[in-house]
Amino acid sequence: MALVKLLALAFLLAVPISATDYTVGDASGWTLGVDYNNWVSGKTFQVGDRLVFTYGSTHTVDEVNQASYTSCSSSSPISSASDGNTTITLNTAGTHYFICATSGHCLQGMKVQIPVTGSAAGSPSGSPSTPSPPGAQSMGVSLTSYSMSSMVMAVSSVVVVALGLGC
Template sequence: MARSGAGTTMAGVVMVMWWCMVVQRLEATVFTVGESSGWVVGVDYDAWAKSKNFKLGDLLVFDYSSAYAIDEVFENDYNTCNIDHPISSDNSGSTVISLLNAGPHYFICGTPGYCAQGMKFIANVTA
């Protein structure tokens, strides 16, 4: 039985979209936040983040103990270390965040007191 032209076109479009997603994932860079130190007090995360070139589709991997958490927050909450209104929050000990939007992404430790001790950084994501 022959396929209709519209069905063939739709199948082609779906295949192209799938392929673009695969290629984007293959080109993604995985960044381990804090490198071998992980997500802990005492690492200069600002310097670490400024030395990176974050792009759409890249992944941030946070490895940390149960004493810490990772929150993505809005700029004002980043500036004041406010953990009350996170965009997202996790305290599982291993968090992977996909950078899906261009622009600044603000991350802080969601455990009270640690953001003020330097557990925060901005990932500026380019398209």
């Protein structure tokens, strides 16, 4: 009976808490004429959440630092995409800055800053992660060295084997 309870507990702990996908600009998408400050207000972004940018061929999504965001400069982006459908995983806490690099678009308000809090859903604070290679974020790739659910499953397996062996 204890084994059944232990297995049930391991299963409950292993169920990952899912991240949230946010479509930037909602139905309008990533385009001119959207108040992105208003779009951000009231939302809470967590590490692990994903931003989905949908946009036309005349736009880009460039992640930039704060200075480049303020000046609308895309001369040295952290990442850049122009495929029309870009998903970016928010891998770190802090403010992330995005602009459209098409001439004049950022100055017309096509930019957004995303305040990201906490650690990844289901991950312990300060858990190590492997940085994504250059350009990986623009392709929607997120690399982490381990997840809390895999650790729980590994520990649970060891406990179950130990119980089965009478340890």
